[in-house]
Amino acid sequence: QVQLVESGGGLVQAGGSLRLSCGAPGMSFRSDGVGWFRQYPGKEREVVAIINGSGRTTYSADSVKGRFAISIDDAKNTVYLQMNNLKPEDTAVYYCNANPYYDGGPMLEPTVPWGQGTQVTVSS
Numbered sequence: 822q823v824q825l826v827e828s829g830g831g832l833v834q835a836g837g838s839l840r841l842s843c844g845a846p847g848m849s850f851r852s853d854g855v856g857w858f859r860q861y862p863g864k865e866r867e868v869v870a871i872i873n874g875s876g877r878t879t880y881s882a883d884s885v886k887g888r889f890a891i892s893i894d895d896a897k898n899t900v901y902l903q904m905n906n907l908k909p910e911d912t913a914v915y916y917c918n919a920n921p922y923y924d925g926g927p928m929l930e931p932t933v934p935w936g937q938g939t940q941v942t943v944s945s
Contacts (some may be wrong), residue, residue: 830939841902854923859913863920879897
């Protein structure tokens with residue numbers, strides 16, 4: 822069964838940076854849309870950024886636009902989320918997921934079982 826593996830989270834001061842990685846052993850992201858989501862305690866997951874299979878189209882939520890960037894390395898089958906100028910309100914558990922039928926826009930229906938996520942904590 823495909824398993825998503827997120828990594829790269831940690832504790833950082835406000836204004837700092839982190840780079841999250843999303844891998845999927847046994848699955849290729851080459852033609853999929855892949856999205857990063859985050860979840861606050863007691864809340865549903867929300868989309869942070871999405872990249873399409875070709876890597877040429879991306880979407881970023883307004884709350885992270887200009888600070889976060891999503892990218893894909895096909896050779897490593899890894900999707901990254903570069904997070905700059907982090908704010909305390911970015912503190913959450915971050916997850917990735919994929920959908921082979923993603924055709925653009927702010928929504929990505931998850932089609933793979935969720936991974937364990939990676940905790941990002943931003944101190945003020």
